[in-house]
Amino acid sequence: MSHLGNEPKTEMSDLSDQELVALFHQGNQEVIDQFLQRYQTRVYRLAFGILRNPQDAEEVIQEVFLRIFRKLHTFKGESSFSSWLYRVAINTTFMKIREKKGTEVMSLEEVERLLDQESAKAGATDWARRPDDELLSEEAIGVITDAMEKLPDEFKIVVTLRDIDGLSTEEVGKLLELSPAAVKSRLHRARLFLRKRLEEFYRQLYEGE
Amino acid sequence: MAEIGCDQFSNCLIDFVDGDLDQVQHALVKDHLEKCPLCEALMESYVKTIFILQKVNQVAPPKDMAIRLRQYLQSKLPSSL
Numbered sequence A: 001m002s003h004l005g006n007e008p009k010t011e012m013s014d015l016s017d018q019e020l021v022a023l024f025h026q027g028n029q030e031v032i033d034q035f036l037q038r039y040q041t042r043v044y045r046l047a048f049g050i051l052r053n054p055q056d057a058e059e060v061i062q063e064v065f066l067r068i069f070r071k072l073h074t075f076k077g078e079s080s081f082s083s084w085l086y087r088v089a090i091n092t093t094f095m096k097i098r099e100k101k102g103t104e105v106m107s108l109e110e111v112e113r114l115l116d117q118e119s120a121k122a123g124a125t126d127w128a129r130r131p132d133d134e135l136l137s138e139e140a141i142g143v144i145t146d147a148m149e150k151l152p153d154e155f156k157i158v159v160t161l162r163d164i165d166g167l168s169t170e171e172v173g174k175l176l177e178l179s180p181a182a183v184k185s186r187l188h189r190a191r192l193f194l195r196k197r198l199e200e201f202y203r204q205l206y207e208g209e
Numbered sequence B: 001m002a003e004i005g006c007d008q009f010s011n012c013l014i015d016f017v018d019g020d021l022d023q024v025q026h027a028l029v030k031d032h033l034e035k036c037p038l039c040e041a042l043m044e045s046y047v048k049t050i051f052i053l054q055k056v057n058q059v060a061p062p063k064d065m066a067i068r069l070r071q072y073l074q075s076k077l078p079s080s081l
Helices: A009-014 A017-025 A031-051 A054-074 A081-099 A108-118 A138-150 A153-164 A169-176 A180-206 B006-017 B023-035 B037-056 B065-076
Strands: none
Touching: A009 A031, A017 A031, A017 A054, A017 A081, A031 A054, A031 A081, A031 A153, A031 B065, A054 A081, A054 B065, A081 A153, A081 A169, A138 A180, A138 B037, A153 A169, A153 A180, A153 B037, A169 A180, A180 B006, A180 B037, B006 B023, B006 B037, B023 B037
8 A cells, every 4th residue: 555656557457356356365465455446436335325424334435345355365256356345345334224223214114105105107297307407406316315315225225236336137136135026126116216205396396387 | 019008017117217128018118108198207207216316326435535444444454554
């Protein structure tokens, strides 16, 4: 780490994760910087996506990378480095959730009941045709952020990995040990739930126009 | 050509939006959307929800997070850093 800035970073950044792990096994500690550069923002966003609290998310990434680098010498490459990292990040994030008492989340049954009430029909959804920059107000962002906080963790993690981190349905399924159908089911319900919250907000906002 | 109804549309909305339908199914959904403004509105708002969700979560880590992370690791892994 003390060498940061003196090393030919382009060379290190060209290496695959697997090659970096091999270098680490040979005693090269500088790969740690490269891994941090590659993954710290992604891990932070994953943790923040679930926890919705910057301080908690930061504590999680510290714990995640500490675990990863303490165990890296035993990493055999049976899964990809990024899969391993994601698994550690997910587990650490859920541990943080368990630490925090009193967080108000909806039960799966409550979410399902809400979604049943919703029905498949859209209702007043003209809002979706408004320009993107008009929709992306701070208030709208607050609405969807609040709605995310209310989702049960089982839904939140799927939305975060799939829609925010851009992992495929199959990748999410592997990480969470769910079938692709189960991933899709949770993702779909979560998206519908968030859509409903947005619709209520925009309906009030544009009422009377 | 076969047709699908609103219930069937609802069941395959996620696959339509995520591009997981085959060509025939995709054409059936498109055909239904042309005939059903309510399902079309549902689809549009569903897509827009995903769009807004992605924007919301493009959070930048706190300014000095990287420095604090390195300091933390340095204190815990002195031999490595």
